[in-house]
Amino acid sequence: MAVLDFHLHVGTKHHWNPWVISFFQENNPEYIKRFVDEITPVELLSYLDGQAIDHAVVLAEYAPLATGVVTNEFAGKFCSQTDRLIPFGSICLYQGTDLAQQAEQCVSRLGCRGLKLLPSYAHFHPYDSKLLPVYEVARDLKIPVMFHTGTSIFRGSRIRYANPLLLDDVADEFPDLSIIICHGGRPFWYQEAQWMLRRHKNTYIDVSGIPLKRLPSIFPHLNRFQDRFLFGSDWPGVRSIEGQVRLIRNLPVGEKIIEAILWENGYRLLGLNS
Ligand SMILES: [Zn+2]
Numbered sequence: 001m002a003v004l005d006f007h008l009h010v011g012t013k014h015h016w017n018p019w020v021i022s023f024f025q026e027n028n029p030e031y032i033k034r035f036v037d038e039i040t041p042v043e044l045l046s047y048l049d050g051q052a053i054d055h056a057v058v059l060a061e062y063a064p065l066a067t068g069v070v071t072n073e074f075a076g077k078f079c080s081q082t083d084r085l086i087p088f089g090s091i092c093l094y095q096g097t098d099l100a101q102q103a104e105q106c107v108s109r110l111g112c113r114g115l116k117l118l119p120s121y122a123h124f125h126p127y128d129s130k131l132l133p134v135y136e137v138a139r140d141l142k143i144p145v146m147f148h149t150g151t152s153i154f155r156g157s158r159i160r161y162a163n164p165l166l167l168d169d170v171a172d173e174f175p176d177l178s179i180i181i182c183h184g185g186r187p188f189w190y191q192e193a194q195w196m197l198r199r200h201k202n203t204y205i206d207v208s209g210i211p212l213k214r215l216p217s218i219f220p221h222l223n224r225f226q227d228r229f230l231f232g233s234d235w236p237g238v239r240s241i242e243g244q245v246r247l248i249r250n251l252p253v254g255e256k257i258i259e260a261i262l263w264e265n266g267y268r269l270l271g272l273n274s
Pocket of ligand 1: 007
């Protein structure tokens with residue numbers, strides 16, 4: 001069975017703020033040892049081999065106030081030599097470049113296959129009028145947009161922008177745009193995130209950063225919406241990706257649901273061949 005990690009960060013101490021690196025020091029000593037000074041595609045792929053991960057979505061990030069900056073150029077170039085790594089661009093609100101143009105160019109020039117936005121880290125409402133042209137581009141290019149939702153312990157975060165219900169406006173206005181609710185609104189807004197799945201057929205939940213053992217009780221309609229959950233690790237925020245995969249495999253749900261979460265839904269969304 002293939003595994004697609006839909007939520008993985010690449011970066012080093014040169015990209016992330018000191019308090020993020022301290023978090024990794026406490027939670028992922030192996031990352032500190034092997035990758036904190038430099039991360040290369042070859043080394044990451046060999047790490048992913050060891051974790052039995054076939055494909056990974058690699059996320060750019062423009063969040064200097066909270067976590068740091070991983071540019072679209074870095075993510076795009078990092079993934080350019082292999083089809084196992086799938087770059088997702090982000091939108092920088094600070095450089096004065098047209099936002100729709102940033103979205104278009106990260107796809108056309110850098111090969112990005114989706115976008116990741118971080119409202120609580122960059123302090124914006126997901127339905128802010130300046131973002132709407134970005135969603136139009138994503139819809140027209142048929143690429144999904146991920147949104148960080150739920151809590152974060154990092155300094156500089158504004159959690160009020162992290163409620164999944166703020167995506168209701170976006171999902172309603174752009175019914176043909178695929179929207180991924182990262183972390184399912186952990187932990188205050190699980191219900192809201194699940195309600196979004198019911199209300200909008202174009203929404204998905206990426207289960208990274210959620211206590212996976214409790215997934216069926218957190219989302220009682222997991223079975224009903226089994227085609228809309230995506231596995232993600234949030235590595236290097238977790239010690240091992242394989243450990244997260246094992247938690248999914250051990251869920252007391254049918255094999256079909258496990259496969260749907262671990263790869264099938266993500267492959268379908270990204271148009272990958274199984
Ligand atoms: Zn993340």
